[in-house]
Amino acid sequence: MKDVVLLTGAGQIGMAIARRIGFGKKIAIGDKSIENAENIATIMIQAGYDVEYFECDISSRESIRNLIKEALKYGEIVNFINAAGVSPSQAPIETILKVDLYGTAVLLEEVGKVIKEGGTGVIISSQSGHRMEQLGAVIDEQLATTPTEELLDLEVLQVENIKDTLHAYQLAKRCNVKRVMYEACNWGEKGA
Secondary structure, three states: OOOEEEEEOOOHHHHHHHHHHOOOOEEEEEEOOHHHHHHHHHHHHHOOOEEEEEEOOOOOHHHHHHHHHHHHOOOOEEEEEEOOOOOOOOOOHHHHHHHHHHHHHHHHHHHHHHOOOOOEEEEOOOHHHHOOOOOOHHHHHHHHHOOHHHHHHOHHHOHHHOOOHHHHHHHHHHHHHHHHHHHHHHHHHOOO
16 A cells, blocks of 8 residues: 555546655546546656546535545555636636536535545636625635535525636635634544
8 A cells, every 4th residue: 555645636636646646655536527637647647656546526425425436445545635626717607616616625625524634725716806805704614614615505605695716716726725724623633
């Protein structure tokens, strides 16, 4: 059994981080596109890394749990990298919120349950979350602490309150920042 690096999002940013920290570890890559996951895995295998790849839709808790289950077959997850997401030019408002906001919250929660003591997590976000007006302490707290399955019910995240896909993306990225701050406390209690 090896220490495992779990990477969600088979793109160049995630691969660069996995290459930096993954030598000598098993790298498990999950992506909605199995072809993308296979392509990144192939590049990494050719460079000498030990990689497996899986299909994973981060907008689905079940899919995330299945990815984690597969990764744990190789050892304990010691590093987690989330580079998965969609951009404002790729998807409608609802998809952006479901993938970039809800999916990231679920990943933090589910990986947090199994991360090895001393483990680390990196969530790739965007400066977009900082390029909007402040939402205020109440909304920031809601984004950070609302139970994951209730996040998309928040008033601020209702489609009629979102101007366009860029605004949805900014909200998702703001939530990511707040959620990481909140979940860091939970991970820290486990020594991660």
